Amino acid sequence: xxxxxxxxxxxxxxLHVVLAAGLLVMIAPFxxxxxxxxxxxxxxxxxxxxxxxxxxxxxxxxxxxxxxxFPRYFANSALVAILVTAGNLLICxxxxxxxxxxxxxxxxxxxxxxxxxxxxxxxxxxxxQFVLVSNxxxxxxxxxxxxxxxxxxxxxxxxxxxxLSIPDDLLESARVDGAGEWRVYWQIVLPLCGPALATVGIxxxxxxxxxxxxxxxxxxxxxxYTLPVALALYSVGQNQTRYGxxxxxxxxxxxxxxxxxxxxxRHFVQGIATTGLKx
Amino acid sequence: xxxxxxxxxxxxxxxxxxxxxxxxxxxxGGGDAAKPLGAGKASGEITVWAMGTExxxxxxxxxxxxxxxxxxxxxxxxxxxxxxxxxxxxAIAGRQTPDVSLIGTTWMGEFAKTGGLDPLPAGVADQxxxxxxxxxxxxxxxxxxxxxxxxxxxxxYVNKDVASRAGVTAAPKTWExxxxxxxxxxxxxxxxxxxxxxxxxxxxxxxxLPFVWQNGGDVTGGGSGFALDxxxxxxxxxxxxxxxxxxxxxxxxxxxTLEPDFAAGKIGAFISGPWHIGxxxxxxxxxxxxxxxxxxxxxxxxxxxxxxxxxxKDAKNRDGAWKFVSWLSKPEVQIKWYQxxxxxxxxxxxxxxxxxxxxxxxxxxxxxxxxxxxxxSIATWxxxxxxxxxxxxxxxxxxxxxxxxxxxxxxxxxxxxxxx
Amino acid sequence: MTRHRLAGWGFALPFxxxxxxxxxxxxxxxxxxxxxxxxxxxxxxxxxxxxxxxGNYARLFxxxxxxxxxxxxxxxVLVGLPLTVAxxxxxxxxxxxxVVRFRGLFRVGYYLPVVTSxxxxxxxxxxxxxxxxxxxxxxxGLIGVDGPNWLNNTSTALPAxxxxxxxxxxxxxxxxxxAGLQAIPxxxxxxxxxDGAGRWAQFRHVTLPAxxxxxxxxxxxxxxxxxxxxxxxxxxxxxxxxxSTLTVAQSVYSQFSFGNYGYASAMSYLLxxxxxxxxxxxxxxxxxxxxx
Numbered sequence: 001x002x003x004x005x006x007x008x009x010x011x012x013x014x015l016h017v018v019l020a021a022g023l024l025v026m027i028a029p030f031x032x033x034x035x036x037x038x039x040x041x042x043x044x045x046x047x048x049x050x051x052x053x054x055x056x057x058x059x060x061x062x063x064x065x066x067x068x069x070f071p072r073y074f075a076n077s078a079l080v081a082i083l084v085t086a087g088n089l090l091i092c093x094x095x096x097x098x099x100x101x102x103x104x105x106x107x108x109x110x111x112x113x114x115x116x117x118x119x120x121x122x123x124x125x126x127x128x129q130f131v132l133v134s135n136x137x138x139x140x141x142x143x144x145x146x147x148x149x150x151x152x153x154x155x156x157x158x159x160x161x162x163x164l165s166i167p168d169d170l171l172e173s174a175r176v177d178g179a180g181e182w183r184v185y186w187q188i189v190l191p192l193c194g195p196a197l198a199t200v201g202i203x204x205x206x207x208x209x210x211x212x213x214x215x216x217x218x219x220x221x222x223x224x225y226t227l228p229v230a231l232a233l234y235s236v237g238q239n240q241t242r243y244g245x246x247x248x249x250x251x252x253x254x255x256x257x258x259x260x261x262x263x264x265x266r267h268f269v270q271g272i273a274t275t276g277l278k279x
Numbered sequence: 280x281x282x283x284x285x286x287x288x289x290x291x292x293x294x295x296x297x298x299x300x301x302x303x304x305x306x307x308g309g310g311d312a313a314k315p316l317g318a319g320k321a322s323g324e325i326t327v328w329a330m331g332t333e334x335x336x337x338x339x340x341x342x343x344x345x346x347x348x349x350x351x352x353x354x355x356x357x358x359x360x361x362x363x364x365x366x367x368x369x370a371i372a373g374r375q376t377p378d379v380s381l382i383g384t385t386w387m388g389e390f391a392k393t394g395g396l397d398p399l400p401a402g403v404a405d406q407x408x409x410x411x412x413x414x415x416x417x418x419x420x421x422x423x424x425x426x427x428x429x430x431x432x433x434x435x436y437v438n439k440d441v442a443s444r445a446g447v448t449a450a451p452k453t454w455e456x457x458x459x460x461x462x463x464x465x466x467x468x469x470x471x472x473x474x475x476x477x478x479x480x481x482x483x484x485x486x487x488l489p490f491v492w493q494n495g496g497d498v499t500g501g502g503s504g505f506a507l508d509x510x511x512x513x514x515x516x517x518x519x520x521x522x523x524x525x526x527x528x529x530x531x532x533x534x535x536t537l538e539p540d541f542a543a544g545k546i547g548a549f550i551s552g553p554w555h556i557g558x559x560x561x562x563x564x565x566x567x568x569x570x571x572x573x574x575x576x577x578x579x580x581x582x583x584x585x586x587x588x589x590x591x592k593d594a595k596n597r598d599g600a601w602k603f604v605s606w607l608s609k610p611e612v613q614i615k616w617y618q619x620x621x622x623x624x625x626x627x628x629x630x631x632x633x634x635x636x637x638x639x640x641x642x643x644x645x646x647x648x649x650x651x652x653x654x655x656s657i658a659t660w661x662x663x664x665x666x667x668x669x670x671x672x673x674x675x676x677x678x679x680x681x682x683x684x685x686x687x688x689x690x691x692x693x694x695x696x697x698x699x
Numbered sequence: 700m701t702r703h704r705l706a707g708w709g710f711a712l713p714f715x716x717x718x719x720x721x722x723x724x725x726x727x728x729x730x731x732x733x734x735x736x737x738x739x740x741x742x743x744x745x746x747x748x749x750x751x752x753x754g755n756y757a758r759l760f761x762x763x764x765x766x767x768x769x770x771x772x773x774x775x776v777l778v779g780l781p782l783t784v785a786x787x788x789x790x791x792x793x794x795x796x797x798v799v800r801f802r803g804l805f806r807v808g809y810y811l812p813v814v815t816s817x818x819x820x821x822x823x824x825x826x827x828x829x830x831x832x833x834x835x836x837x838x839x840g841l842i843g844v845d846g847p848n849w850l851n852n853t854s855t856a857l858p859a860x861x862x863x864x865x866x867x868x869x870x871x872x873x874x875x876x877x878a879g880l881q882a883i884p885x886x887x888x889x890x891x892x893x894d895g896a897g898r899w900a901q902f903r904h905v906t907l908p909a910x911x912x913x914x915x916x917x918x919x920x921x922x923x924x925x926x927x928x929x930x931x932x933x934x935x936x937x938x939x940x941x942x943s944t945l946t947v948a949q950s951v952y953s954q955f956s957f958g959n960y961g962y963a964s965a966m967s968y969l970l971x972x973x974x975x976x977x978x979x980x981x982x983x984x985x986x987x988x989x990x991x
Binding site for chain 2 (some may be wrong): 040041042045046047067126127130131133134135139140212213216217220221222229232233234236237238239240
Binding site (some may be wrong): 115 | 704726909
């Protein structure tokens with residue numbers, strides 16, 4: 001950032017302005033959602049929609065927290081999301097590595113299987129999957145919530161693509177030095193995958209955290225409910241919607257995600273990948 | 280490549296198995312015969328699913344049942360309305376149902392057809408005690424599969440100021456009077472829209488069908504299955520369309536503007552159910568509106584909806600389940616439930632309650648309930664309703680005629696069939 | 700190499716086992732369903748249905764509403780995919796260029812629409828698109844253009860929804876591109892600069908080739924996402940007005956909720972075929988280094 005030529009500085013300013021304008025557009029609905037969670041349902045039905053609450057109150061949050069056993073549902077969501085994410089990080093990076101850098105019979109077929117898995121619309125398999133899980137005795141269990149999602153094809157695909165760009169010489173030199181495949185994977189490949197792992201981590205955690213339909217059908221008693229299922233209990237009725245509760249619930253669901261994302265996004269820092277080439 | 284040939288073999292086996300036992304029973308499956316219940320009190324654990332606030336309140340409410348039946352334990356799991364239909368359908372498929380569940384009135388036909396619901400045994404509830412329109416929502420293929428728990432019906436909400444400015448003092452008794460009132464609301468009452476009706480879109484059939492019923496028409500009839508292109512239906516559709524054609528009803532009201540505009544007098548009237556009383560109160564419009572009974576052509580019929588209680592075939596405690604349902608249908612329990620939840624009683628005697636009788640708005644709903652209908656409990660109703668909604672949207676927003684719309688609806692309904 | 704073969708299958712085993720247990724059966728079952736007239740009424744006795752071969756698939760091509768939904772979906776992909784990828788890449792490049800302060804804030808902010816509840820987004824966007832009091836028509840009015848009733852007009856509803864889909868989706872692309880950009884070693888840029896390459900040449904000869912695997916991922920996943928777009932049109936317009944914003948995914952959802960499991964499965968697999976074909980196209984066009 002030391003000596004910037006005036007032309008570069010002008011370009012940088014323009015870039016900042018454009019990105020900032022875009023940012024405003026991006027965060028506007030989120031800001032509205034946050035502000036509106038402090039409004040009553042009457043104000044929420046006003047048109048045009050108001051921004052600042054006329055009479056801000058925590059009533060929506062208080063109602064949600066009073067009626068719902070929050071710690072329980074939060075813990076369920078966290079447990080499932082953490083285990084699903086950890087599983088995906090491990091299993092999908094290993095599979096991605098095998099598909100990208102190891103030559104073995106059936107590799108192409110496996111990749112096609114991964115892609116096929118990716119491309120089947122989930123709606124098609126939903127009911128048969130539930131029947132299967134039910135036959136396996138996994139209904140209303142944590143295993144039933146976690147196992148079907150613990151190795152997602154999209155993550156395998158992402159890791160494969162990312163690992164493809166790691167230079168083969170790095171791996172070869174390690175093998176020549178006598179390292180077994182596990183060590184190559186664990187000590188050479190994974191450390192270079194920081195950004196990809198962070199991406200898989202945040203996207204998988206997000207997907208699991210926000211997941212509604214699968215936890216809804218797998219849990220048959222409240223003690224297995226996850227947060228999105230519980231938050232839906234009182235916000236949508238048979239003939240009307242309690243928008244205040246809905247928005248307060250949405251804010252509650254999003255906040256942990258934002259915190260994790262804010263923490264993890266530091267991994268998107270240039271320079272991690274430079275270490276390898278200095279041979 | 281080995282993976283693929285192996286996969287191919289598996290596929291072949293599955294297909295063979297599937298084909299081997301294929302073909303439906305040509306018989307109509309006969310009527311489900313209900314097995315009788317055991318005598319005495321309920322016992323054991325009774326698992327119940329109920330949506331939203333019903334689920335929340337039922338847990339405490341069931342304490343009284345457990346006092347009367349000390350060996351019984353009622354375990355209520357609240358489930359969200361959002362996704363409840365899918366959850367129940369999937370549970371039936373995976374045979375993971377509870378003993379009892381609250382089921383929306385329009386879902387009864389579909390779930391009954393799966394064979395997953397237990398037919399109503401004798402002695403659980405007396406048909407005559409219920410509003411006939413509500414009772415029929417639990418009857419599919421001639422057999423009752425459950426019991427109505429609570430009901431709702433639709434009335435015309437009218438802005439008092441607009442009405443008095445327009446010089447409309449009494450509720451219209453005929454279709455012509457309704458049109459005249461809406462016109463007066465716009466011309467003299469100061470409203471931009473006389474009567475806001477739903478311009479097609481999801482659920483508009485609940486507003487349109489009552490006019491068909493008022494004209495003496497119906498969804499099914501005449502021996503050929505559906506009667507949606509009968510002269511009565513066409514006339515009703517034309518009447519519905521007339522409000523839009525004469526500028527009395529908006530074709531594209533922005534979402535969310537109905538309640539504020541009605542409270543402000545920009546909309547003279549709209550049709551809805553009891554939940555709007557609370558919503559209008561939040562808008563500061565309490566006491567500013569009246570409720571009008573449906574107008575009559577041959578009858579003054581409205582739509583009845585609500586929730587039914589059904590017991591599943593895969594229930595582990597069928598006996599206890601039906602006894603719990605029976606308890607919930609007792610008039611005194613229905614009244615107590617209304618007081619706890621504000622759900623309107625499905626049992627006629629429940630309306631003898633002092634609170635209900637004394638509330639002018641709610642007793643208006645009670646009066647309408649004796650002339651309220653629901654569509655037939657056929658397995659394909661949701662799909663037919665969606666086709667109906669699409670045609671109504673075309674009727675209102677394009678230059679489609681009522682006769683063509685009715686014909687299109689009849690064609691689609693016939694090709695969809697009754698799922699029977 | 701045997702060692703590779705053992706290691707390969709060793710690494711891939713957990714995924715393969717999980718796939719075989721949890722997905723293989725359901726995929727085959729749903730495929731089988733698509734060749735029958737199975738409805739929700741049959742779930743307790745699924746083998747007692749009539750196989751009808753390609754009957755469902757044939758019916759799809761005569762289903763007006765499905766054809767309209769298919770046309771809408773194709774439009775969404777044709778317009779939405781280039782926009783989302785280009786904009787996502789542009790923002791990622793901007794944030795990665797090293798000149799921007801508050802990068803973390805920008806990254807989180809641009810990703811927010813992806814995680815914000817669709818209900819909140821729909822309220823704000825509906826307000827923005829309102830014919831009289833909306834911001835969009837207000838801005839258009841400043842340059843003398845009379846803006847239409849975006850969401851209630853059959854010719855403008857789909858473009859408005861596509862704009863919202865692009866706006867919502869570009870954060871996801873941005874995150875992936877950022878990860879890909881981080882992996883490009885600085886030395887390559889240094890070498891190019893020494894060779895006298897300007898910024899655009901650096902982009903074309905260093906960034907783009909290095910991003911190829913990421914680009915493949917983004918276009919394939921982006922296509923899959925857009926071909927299955929559901930939430931935005933469902934919440935904004937319910938597929939209206941007059942089915943002008945109806946997508947195939949909404950039709951699939953409707954058919955499943957009507958209980959037409961056989962028909963809905965066939966629709967899903969037709970969608971699957973479209974996804975496969977489009978992806979094959981991307982793999983061919985953006986041939987990545989795996990040929991090595």
